[in-house]
Amino acid sequence: MVQTLYHKDILQNRAQIHLTRATLTPQRPKALHTHDFFELFWVQNGQVRHHLPDRTDTLDEGTVCFLQPGQHHALQGRGEHALVVSLCIHPDTIANLGKRHPDLQGHLFWSDAKIALHQRDIRQLATLNHAAVLLERSTCTALHAEAFLLPLCADLTSDIQPKDAPAWLAQACQTAKDPAVFREGSAGLVAITGKAHPHVSRSMRKYYGQTPSDFINNLRMTYAARVLITDSDPISEIARNVGIPNMSHFHKLFRNAYGLTPLQYRHKYQHELVQPQG
Structure with missing residues (x-):
């Protein structure tokens, strides 16, 4: 009973x-x-x-x-x-x-x-x-x-992962949110899986609908956007901290993600919210 x-x-x-x-x-x-x-x-x-x-x-x-x-x-x-x-x-x-x-x-x-x-x-x-x-x-x-x-x-x-994603890939994508990992680019993601790059790339496309590079760059830009409005670090330092020291490339990725340059984003979502100039 x-x-x-x-x-x-x-x-x-x-x-x-x-x-x-x-x-x-x-x-x-x-x-x-x-x-x-x-x-x-x-x-x-x-x-x-x-x-x-x-x-x-x-x-x-x-x-x-x-x-x-x-x-x-x-x-x-x-x-x-x-x-x-x-x-x-x-x-x-x-x-x-x-x-x-x-x-x-x-x-x-x-x-x-x-x-x-x-x-x-x-x-x-x-x-x-x-x-x-x-x-x-x-x-x-x-x-x-x-x-x-x-x-x-x-x-x-x-942190919800695709339902059918293999455990090794879901865990790697979760771990990749650590700056120490995404700073190394797609190579950092592949390294923590312990699997070959082509296999990881195929699996990412199948279960996440994007390449390892796209996934890592999304994490980088999300992190950069958060730091831009919560700190006063120079933009060049933020770019280095996410693993993209090339400022032209960093600006291109950030604008593609948010439709603004990093400086415009900081001004709109940090300075104008705290001390609006009218």
């Missing part, structure tokens, strides 16, 4: 979210369970076996799992130090977020699938854990629930 967990038994005193930390035993679960709330959990340490009606997945440290109500599942530790952090979230909180933020539709809790998985690296996992500590110290009202969920959801939905 499948056990059902109910949010009314877990969320007390106006709480809209409840956080639990647990070390999982290595014994295989006797049965699956389900729940009427949204569940978010991540593997804090070790590995976890995630039992589902049709399969069992192995989740590594840093895996974040979004589960919708009604999903049957069970967790099992793999080894002696499997630790998970689990959140029970009131359905109203998720419904309200979805209504106010259309960009969430189709992703995470709001996807057509009952389960959504994402991977966090060491730095991202540290950020997630810091947010969890702040949540633990709160009264877990709707305000605190959203303060925890919104930054995570915004971060994850900004």
Whole structure:
């Protein structure tokens, strides 16, 4: 018989979210369970076996799992130090977020699938854990629930990769957002894949609809645009920092991306917003 967990038994005193930390035993679960709330959990340490009606997945440290109500599942530790952090979230909180933020539709809790998985690296996992500590110290009202969920959801939905892209390529494209990588151009992207340039190029065209150079240059121009309006670095220095010391080439790429020269862009979106001259 499948056990059902109910949010009314877990969320007390106006709480809209409840956080639990647990070390999982290595014994295989006797049965699956389900729940009427949204569940978010991540593997804090070790590995976890995630039992589902049709399969069992192995989740590594840093895996974040979004589960919708009604999903049957069970967790099992793999080894002696499997630790998970689990959140029970009131359905109203998720419904309200979805209504106010259309960009969430189709992703995470709001996807057509009952389960959504994402991977966090060491730095991202540290950020997630810091947010969890702040949540633990709160009264877990709707305000605190959203303060925890919104930054995570915004971060994850900004990193959505093509569904069919191979894991090695999706991970490389994510890592390429680091200036240390895109500064090296398309060669930097290819290097972190560990694969041959022609294979990476074909895969990028197939799954992302662009060449490695186009992908990297988009990252470079996005970064440059952000620095132009948040700092006062000389434009020549910004160009060098994104790996394009040739100023003519940098200006051409930037104008193609934003329709303005870097100086015009800085003036419009930095100086004119803070100190308009009329």
